[in-house]
Amino acid sequence: MTILVFTLALFVGALAAGLLGSLTGLGGGVVLIPLLTLVFKVDIHYAIGTSLVSVIATSSGAAAAYVREGITNIRLGMFLELATTIGAICGAWLSALVSTSFIAVLFGVILILSAAISFFKLADPVSTGQGSPLSRWLKLNSSYPTPEGEKPYLVKNVIGGFFMMNIAGIISGLLGIGSGALKVIAMDNVMRIPFKVSTTTSNFMIGVTAAASVGVYLSRGYIDPGLSMPVMLGVLLGAFLGSRILTTAKTSSLKILFALVILVLAIEMMYNGLTHKI
Amino acid sequence: MSLLRKKTTDTDLEKVIGQLLRFGVLLSSAIVIAGGMIYLWRHGREQPQFHVFKGEPEKMRMPGPLFRAILNGEGRPIIQLGLFVLIATPILRIVFSIFGYLLEKDWLYLLITLVVLAVILWNF
Numbered sequence: 001m002t003i004l005v006f007t008l009a010l011f012v013g014a015l016a017a018g019l020l021g022s023l024t025g026l027g028g029g030v031v032l033i034p035l036l037t038l039v040f041k042v043d044i045h046y047a048i049g050t051s052l053v054s055v056i057a058t059s060s061g062a063a064a065a066y067v068r069e070g071i072t073n074i075r076l077g078m079f080l081e082l083a084t085t086i087g088a089i090c091g092a093w094l095s096a097l098v099s100t101s102f103i104a105v106l107f108g109v110i111l112i113l114s115a116a117i118s119f120f121k122l123a124d125p126v127s128t129g130q131g132s133p134l135s136r137w138l139k140l141n142s143s144y145p146t147p148e149g150e151k152p153y154l155v156k157n158v159i160g161g162f163f164m165m166n167i168a169g170i171i172s173g174l175l176g177i178g179s180g181a182l183k184v185i186a187m188d189n190v191m192r193i194p195f196k197v198s199t200t201t202s203n204f205m206i207g208v209t210a211a212a213s214v215g216v217y218l219s220r221g222y223i224d225p226g227l228s229m230p231v232m233l234g235v236l237l238g239a240f241l242g243s244r245i246l247t248t249a250k251t252s253s254l255k256i257l258f259a260l261v262i263l264v265l266a267i268e269m270m271y272n273g274l275t276h277k278i
Numbered sequence: 279m280s281l282l283r284k285k286t287t288d289t290d291l292e293k294v295i296g297q298l299l300r301f302g303v304l305l306s307s308a309i310v311i312a313g314g315m316i317y318l319w320r321h322g323r324e325q326p327q328f329h330v331f332k333g334e335p336e337k338m339r340m341p342g343p344l345f346r347a348i349l350n351g352e353g354r355p356i357i358q359l360g361l362f363v364l365i366a367t368p369i370l371r372i373v374f375s376i377f378g379y380l381l382e383k384d385w386l387y388l389l390i391t392l393v394v395l396a397v398i399l400w401n402f
Contacts, residue, residue: 004322007314043331053361057306060299060367068296070289078375078390085397092401138386207299207368208394214365215401221333225357226326229314232364233307 003226010040011230018058018238023245024255025199026262027180028235029055030114033107034265037278042227044100044278048176049222052210054235055178059206061236062243066200069145073197076140076155076187077204080165084183084205085212087169092216095174104273107175111266114181115259125194126154134158144197153194161191173213178206291378295371302367306360313356320353369398 001009013035014028021028029051036047066072095103131141131154140155155161164186172179180202187198217223272278337343338358347355372395379388 001326002322003324003326004318006326007318007322040328042328045331046328053364056364056368057303060364061303064296064299064303067292067299070292072292074292074295074375075387078387078394081394082390082397085394089397089401208372208398211365211368212398212401215398218365218402219339221335221339223338223358223361224328224334225313225338225354225361226317226321227328228361229310229317229357232361233310233314236303236307 006040007226007230010036010227011234013039014054014231014234015238018235018240019242020238020254020258020261021235022058022239022242024118024258026114026118026255026258027178028058028239029177030111030181031262031265032231032235033176034111034269036227036231037104038265038268038272044103045220045222046224046227048095048103049214049217049224050176050227050231052176052214052217053223053228054232055176056207056210056214057232057236058239059178059203059210061239063200063204063207065243066203071144071196072200072204073140073142073144073193074204075138075142076193077201079138079140080162080186080201081205081208083162083165084169084172084209087166087171088173088209088213089216091170091173091175092213093173094170096220098174100278101273101276103175104269104278108266108268108270108273110171110175110177110179110181111262111269115262115266117181117185118255118259124192126156126192127152129154131155132158142197144194151194153197154192156192157190161186164190169209169212172206172209173216176213176217178203178210180206291375294374294378298371298374299367302363302370306364306367309360309363310357313353313358313360315353316351317353317357369395372398 017031017035018028032051032054033047036042036050037044135141135155135158143150143152168179168182168186171182183202184198187193187202188195337347337355344355344358348359372391376391379391
């Protein structure tokens with residue numbers, strides 16, 4: 001196989017990952033690393049660097065649209081970025097200390113968790129009362145546009161959410177993923193924010209979180225242009241196409257199918273990690 | 279009244295941030311595509327060797343050697359430049375927010391944003 005064929009195959013694979021990730025809301029980044037390591041036999045360090053770059057591309061691309069619609073809670077995002085960026089740097093440093101087998105097993109666990117979370121019922125948002133003193137001081141309570149007009153919401157349990165975000169940041173820096181699933185749990189179930197706000201705000205933070213750890217990966221030489229080029233462009237195009245189809249296509253059966261794909265990839269990652277093939 | 283004014287500055291900031299993110303992603307994609315064409319033209323028939331980790335040479339990690347390699351007409355450093363632009367996009371977004379909070383005189387968020395920026399830049 002020549003570089004030309006390899007690059008085209010990577011582009012097609014990344015396009016499919018981006019499209020499915022965007023259609024199902026599970027994110028394309030989460031399958032990129034298994035795709036690169038298991039299918040294309042790329043070294044896991046390169047795979048993590050490549051994934052991190054692609055995560056910045058898709059999250060920035062999507063955030064551009066959401067921010068302009070006024071759904072994203074920018075103050076909440078800025079505040080929680082304190083937690084995710086510090087976590088991301090710790091994660092990136094940790095990645096040099098732990099073995100690649102450990103990373104592979106942990107990756108499998110996070111994959112299964114991400115797929116499982118998307119099927120959970122989320123807690124109801126809170127819209128009455130005063131909110132906690134901390135959320136008032138930080139000006140986190142806000143409103144978002146719905147078909148029935150602007151709807152207010154309150155932010156609960158700021159400290160608990162902050163700690164969850166810190167963990168999400170560590171996972172992001174360690175594995176080179178956006179860890180959107182963990183961020184959504186922190187915001188939906190802990191801080192009780194409406195789903196639409198939490199997903200867009202999580203996406204808004206992913207780029208900055210990844211930018212915090214990418215410096216470490218860049219200086220270690222984990223970011224290869226030959227790999228990043230087709231993967232970044234493929235995922236970006238796939239995610240863009242996905243956002244266009246989203247409004248018309250039925251996605252519940254697709255989501256189950258994609259979750260099954262993730263489950264298989266997770267088991268294979270863990271198996272390879274435990275047998276020290278990665 | 280003051281609440282209304284605050285809301286408008288917030289919306290303006292949201293618009294600027296949205297435009298910035300879109301522009302950054304498009305610019306970096308364009309550079310990556312250009313570099314990718316040259317890379318495939320020059321190296322397309324060779325064998326890929328990504329299954330072993332070697333680490334990138336200095337010219338892919340440092341801006342100085344990167345620019346010298348670009349002037350030599352190499353494709354891979356041009357792609358890497360595009361990736362640098364991509365990485366700079368969310369960082370620039372933070373810088374814009376700093377100006378926004380300064381205009382709003384929101385000192386608490388100015389401080390939070392400055393700390394986030396410091397944390398990110400500390401690692402480059």
